[in-house]
Amino acid sequence: MDKLFKIAAVGDNCIDLYDQTGEAFPGGNPVNVAVYIKRMNGNASYTGVVGSDAYGQFMIDAISSKGVDTSHMKVCDGKTAVTHVQIKNGDRVLGDYEEGVMADFKLTEADIDFLCSHDLVVTGIWGKIESQLYRIKERGTPVAFDFADKLDHEITKTALPHVDYAFFSDDSKSVEEIHAFMKEMMTKGPSVVVVTRGKKGSIAYDGKTFTNFGIIACEVIDSMGAGDSYIAGFLMGILEGSSIEVCMRKGALSSSVTLGYQGAWELRSSQY
Template sequence: MKIAAVGDNCIDLYENFKKAFPGGNPVNVAVYFKRLGGRASYTGAVGDDEYGKFMIDAIRNKGVDVSNVKILPGKTAITHVKLVDGDRILGDYEEGVMKEFKISDEDIEFFKNHDLVVSGLWGRVEDDLHKIKKKGIPIAFDFADKLDSPIVEKAIYDVDYAFFSYDGGDDDFIREYMKKIHRKGPKVVIVTLGEKGSICYDGTSFLYEGVIPCEVVDAMGAGDSYIAGFLFGILSGKKIEECMKIGAQNASTTIKYFGAW
């Protein structure tokens, strides 16, 4: 099993501790998928600065294929983070060279050697998902908590596994939202609910999964871990219920330490 993680990367700069950790939604998913025993590559853009080298070396050291990463003149993306009682508070995001990233035809040829492509809201790939879809490659996409983002409407018709996060507490609202999203094309719609676990809709029924109780050190990467676990289950031929459990277990591993990985 091999996934192509595509899109944004960023350095998570923890201001409390003056420490930098590599991260970014697709990058994290690739690393967590590899941690579970799968194979993964990452496609995106880093700057030709020290953080760019740090990012590539860190991803490579986790066993992820970085042969398709672009090194562009400029700065690698940075997210400023504060940690307060185990909860991460995201500050300014400096996009750097990622603002220049775009999927090429060569990239799509590269993706054909993978079982699935996964990206997310800040990956700058929504305009080209249809090209990947035409090649018959399944697509997973993380829309985060941006339920009303115009990117949802732009991307959703080409997505097979649609991930969202929601902490609004209105169960009726989120179930109706998932039904509406499912009618637009995805095979499965999955929503992580923070401490309440996760909910999944396959067009027929809703499935629920709780969290794995553990001491939370840093919640960074929890959602990405869940996505990696869920997709690992899907590509392993597991039932949806089992995929949700693998996602929850993978997330519980990540939140026990500082940084995404």
């Protein structure tokens, strides 16, 4: 029987609020990754905090409906995080971010024990746990981290020594510049560094070889969640013992699915 890999997603969640239509979709980098892992028949949990408002219950219900373990989600008095979004020329443009109760999120001992019961932990730049990552890494649980386009952020510097799989996003630099950057990041601790480049595909570096992969052609409805989809596919490949190139292909394929619908997931929106 094939092993059912368990990935723990932890950190930020937010409501993606489309200002032009009033539609609200559940999202946030770790949340999206957990949902996409389930879409690929993996096993995923999400650990984080929502507010006591209607959006908070909407978030919990939405994540649970996808089969993600929400046993370590907490509800705190206050507002659930919201990201304002607009669609311009088919691309989503992120506006103001209202952090809400996520501002005070911190892992408990019970949370850390729970996360370390999984095969891999994934979080991101706004997940609020960069200073606690060493607690997970020292127990032997691999860590993946989405640094987005924050190539030189203080959080990046704090987190990198405790990260196994580092994901960045940059579609503006030359290949030579990206290679130099990836070599530098590799010296900070990761086993693999990946840079996604939008329509230009992605580059992965394992300390020895740079591997390039393009995109899988598809109709683009909404780019929300495309990068998170790539990470989920890549990590599933890692846990399955696949080559770096196969991991990249799985990431690109996962992204192509997400690009084909409105919002980060296939889920009816809510309006409040």
